[in-house]
Amino acid sequence: MNAAPFAIQARSLRREHGEQQTLVRAVDEIDLDVPTGQTLAVTGPSGCGKSTLLHLLGGLERPTGGALWLAGRRVDGLSERALARLRRRTVGFVFQAFHLVEELSARQNVELPALLAGASPRAARHRAGELLDRVGLTHRSRHLPAALSGGERQRVAIARALANAPLVVLADEPTGNLDSAAARDVLRLFEELRQDGQTLVIVTHDDRVAATADRLVSMRDGAFVDDVWLAGAPAGPLAALGGLATGTPGGPTGLDG
Ligand SMILES: Nc1ncnc2c1ncn2[C@@H]1O[C@H](COP(=O)(O)OP(=O)(O)O)[C@@H](O)[C@H]1O
Ligand SMILES: [Mg+2]
Numbered sequence: 001m002n003a004a005p006f007a008i009q010a011r012s013l014r015r016e017h018g019e020q021q022t023l024v025r026a027v028d029e030i031d032l033d034v035p036t037g038q039t040l041a042v043t044g045p046s047g048c049g050k051s052t053l054l055h056l057l058g059g060l061e062r063p064t065g066g067a068l069w070l071a072g073r074r075v076d077g078l079s080e081r082a083l084a085r086l087r088r089r090t091v092g093f094v095f096q097a098f099h100l101v102e103e104l105s106a107r108q109n110v111e112l113p114a115l116l117a118g119a120s121p122r123a124a125r126h127r128a129g130e131l132l133d134r135v136g137l138t139h140r141s142r143h144l145p146a147a148l149s150g151g152e153r154q155r156v157a158i159a160r161a162l163a164n165a166p167l168v169v170l171a172d173e174p175t176g177n178l179d180s181a182a183a184r185d186v187l188r189l190f191e192e193l194r195q196d197g198q199t200l201v202i203v204t205h206d207d208r209v210a211a212t213a214d215r216l217v218s219m220r221d222g223a224f225v226d227d228v229w230l231a232g233a234p235a236g237p238l239a240a241l242g243g244l245a246t247g248t249p250g251g252p253t254g255l256d257g
Contacts, residue, residue: 004071007168007199008034008057013066015052026052028222029066034168036071039190039200041210044219050203051172053219057201058091058170059083071167088117092161094171098153100145106156107132107141113163124163131159135189151182158189168199175206187212 015027026049034040042050055061056068059075062083068076070090078086092113093099100109107128114124132138135155145153154174161169171190175183183206191212194200202209210216211230218226 003036005036006033006069007036007038007071008032008201009069009072010057011067013053013056013068014064015049015056015061016064017052025049025222027056027063030222030224032057032217032224034199034201036167036199037197038215039194039202039213041213041216042201042203042219043205043210043216044225048219049222050219052222054170054172054201054203057168058093059087060093088113089164090167092164092166092169094154094157094161094169094174096173096176098145098150098157098177100153100156100160102145105142105144106137106148106152106159109145109156110159110163113160117164127163128159131162132156134162135159136185149182150178151185154178154182154186155189158186158193162193162198168201169193171200171202171204173203173205175204175209183208 010030010032013027013030013032014025017024017026028049030053042053044050052061056063059078063076066076067074070086075083075086101112104112107125110128110131111121111124114127115121119127129138129141132141135158137152137155137159140148140152140156145156148156154177158169158174161171174190175186178186187206187208190200190202190209194212194214202213204210214230216226216228216230217224
């Protein structure tokens with residue numbers, strides 16, 4: 001595979017909400033490089049901008065300013081249509097509240113992203129079968145979300161996020177609605193994904209999630225206040241790109257287009 005060295009790069013990324021007196025700088029001039037294969041955990045108090053950052057990185061929200069690259073491609077100026085297409089193919093989202101389609105079975109939920117991306121029904125079904133097996137839910141394929149436990153729902157949501165073999169999986173408090181046994185199952189899954197080299201950005205309050213990440217960033221008032229590499233610091237070609245661990249690289253070059 002000819003993977004780009006960085007899954008995500010952001011420069012001076014900004015997102016404001018409201019105006020004048022009510023203006024909130026939800027994301028305030030953030031610089032970020034996420035090497036392909038890294039698991040990044042983002043923590044911080046409620047309201048510090050974690051969800052907004054995740055939405056910006058995945059193209060669910062548009063930045064007010066700054067620049068964003070996914071797999072080396074500049075994406076902040078894309079049209080709605082191009083952005084939607086990119087999002088479908090390159091990003092998998094996992095939300096605290098699962099956001100499964102209640103009328104569809106587990107398997108149909110997992111098939112959906114592949115179908116939307118243009119896969120044949122047969123290919124989508126095959127892929128969904130593999131992914132449900134991977135998250136240990138083959139026996140729940142035909143169940144509607146309402147018939148599943150919280151942990152099972154989140155595992156279906158993770159399978160769905162993987163449907164199009166995304167460049168990056170973005171997870172927002174993925175264990176936030178789960179009891180501790182279910183959270184453990186979900187964490188184990190993320191750990192497997194990490195070991196498989198899946199690029200992951202996980203927003204979390206859960207110390208156990210943070211402990212399995214390669215890198216831990218803390219946010220306050222829309223900005224990074226701490227950035228710790230816990231493990232998996234890149235060596236060889238990645239390190240040679242320079243400045244990775246300091247968070248102050250010279251800036252993306254030659255990555256546009
Ligand atoms: N759609 C919105 N309209 C207005 N303010 C918003 C909106 N979304 C988020 N905010 C504000 O932006 C800040 C960051 O929110 P958020 O990214 O949800 O933080 P977190 O996920 O860390 O709790 C908060 O002050 C929040 O109130
Ligand atoms: Mg949030």
